[in-house]
Amino acid sequence: MNSLGNLVRNLTLAGLLLVVMAAPMATPALAHAIIVSSVPAAGATVAGPDIDLAITFNVRVDADRSKLTLTGPDGSSADIAILPNDSPAVLSGHLTGLKAGVYSVRWQVLATDGHITRGDVNFTVTP
Numbered sequence: 001m002n003s004l005g006n007l008v009r010n011l012t013l014a015g016l017l018l019v020v021m022a023a024p025m026a027t028p029a030l031a032h033a034i035i036v037s038s039v040p041a042a043g044a045t046v047a048g049p050d051i052d053l054a055i056t057f058n059v060r061v062d063a064d065r066s067k068l069t070l071t072g073p074d075g076s077s078a079d080i081a082i083l084p085n086d087s088p089a090v091l092s093g094h095l096t097g098l099k100a101g102v103y104s105v106r107w108q109v110l111a112t113d114g115h116i117t118r119g120d121v122n123f124t125v126t127p
């Protein structure tokens with residue numbers, strides 16, 4: 001093979017390598033879940049006793065394999081029922097009978113890449 005042929009072959013290999021390396025970056029949907037926003041927002045003060053909860057993630061999450069837990073001002077915890085909604089990237093619930101104080105919602109979610117992530121959203125309820 002002459003030198004031009006070698007050059008063409010090497011450039012083709014380099015091009016293929018770039019495509020292979022770029023492929024994972026072209027599929028951002030396959031990532032673990034990071035919280036984007038929430039209602040109530042972290043650190044917010046909201047009026048009780050009933051509150052709609054919605055946590056939005058950067059990717060679709062598996063609601064059936066995800067878990068929301070509410071811890072109240074007295075330290076007691078309870079599972080939050082995850083309600084159906086229109087967005088696969090949102091977990092929502094409805095909290096009722098909240099007394100005044102600081103609450104924490106612990107979220108643990110399974111994303112499409114198979115990774116579980118978790119975190120907390122704290123907020124204050126006023127009567």
Ligand SMILES: [Cu+2]
Nearest residue numbers: 031032113115
């Ligand atoms: Cu991941």
